[in-house]
Amino acid sequence: MRLTPLQQEFVLHFGEMGSRWGINRTVGQIYALLFLSSQPLNAETITEALGISRSNTSMGLKELQSWNLVRLKHVPGDRRDYFTTPDDLWEIVRTLVAERKKREIDPTLSKLRELEMQGPAGDDYAEARIAELRELIEMMTGFYAEMERLETERLVKLMTLGSRIAGLIDKTGGMIPALVKRK
């Protein structure tokens, strides 16, 4: 497969950004290529389009699968594996956020709890700091858990309303009438 100039530039950009995003260049390029392809692609096509080795493609695809970022498809009468990215961009964002949380946040939250469990270490400042950090992460992951439940439409609405909600909290101190529980 030969890439169009548009695809080419997009793919190269994602390759370069890969390192900043914690993935390697090849993985970024494979993902970018799949993202722009209306049809699922097989490993051989990807290999050829990106000019990399077949084994590198295999490893890259495995990595993307471990991130849940690609879907496996099959073409009737062809036993090769074909890959695509989800049509819904919000689904991609959700997956990305979920996986990053799992890899970048959760292990630290566990470690902080573990450190707290070990009991007083005679270093009040450090202990307080760790507790504070754990609480903050718990608050953020709690908020995230709520957002995760929302499907796309409501999430978009929430983001669109963002500024107004913020302004309202400002004015009412969070006592938004419709949100106050009645007894």
Add this chain to the structure above:
Amino acid sequence: MRLTPLQQEFVLHFGEMGSRWGINRTVGQIYALLFLSSQPLNAETITEALGISRSNTSMGLKELQSWNLVRLKHVPGDRRDYFTTPDDLWEIVRTLVAERKKREIDPTLSKLRELEMQGPAGDDYAEARIAELRELIEMMTGFYAEMERLETERLVKLMTLGSRIAGLIDKTGGMIPALVKRK
């Protein structure tokens, strides 16, 4: 300086997580150490505490400064530089988010706009996909810009209210009475 077991374990964890967060081990360790220290530390102390070279400490501190993650302090009668992390954890989170956005999102947004400017490339699917991605990133960065303005207290309130706001959007379809503009 000799680390307590608590500090030691925390520092090592941040070092290991460093690579997942896109920073190197040393930078993670330096930051962790400063985070747990009630007093500002100078480069020599850090070098000794972490068992690394003086030049590595220098480079690590420079990196942290480029991320705006540390503050420079001075002790009267001592001309060495001392470093701390902000007391306010929310400030740290803000900085982290702002810097990651700057490094991980903004360049891609620019690139997408640039690609769109280049005009029709005769690849409708890829063009649509790029436009959609740009729109999504613009929406998210727009929301972020709103949130960035809120100071800690209101942000905490918003996160705490998170689930209720989400529920409300659910029920009203976004037509939250207090938010609907009257003419």
Add this chain to the structure above:
DNA sequence: CAGAGATTTCAGTAATTTCTGAAATGTAAA
């Protein structure tokens, strides 16, 4: 402004990560 102390730079080395080609393994249909 000389000298002591503090910090940064940088070339070389070490460590880590990425990539490849070849071999091994898996799998469907002949």
Add this chain to the structure above:
DNA sequence: TTTACATTTCAGAAATTACTGAAATCTCTG
């Protein structure tokens, strides 16, 4: 089964990134 792809594994090579020690630069202060 056997055969013909298809995919994965893996050891070593290549590339990149991190780290060190020595030298250079910067900056106070006596």
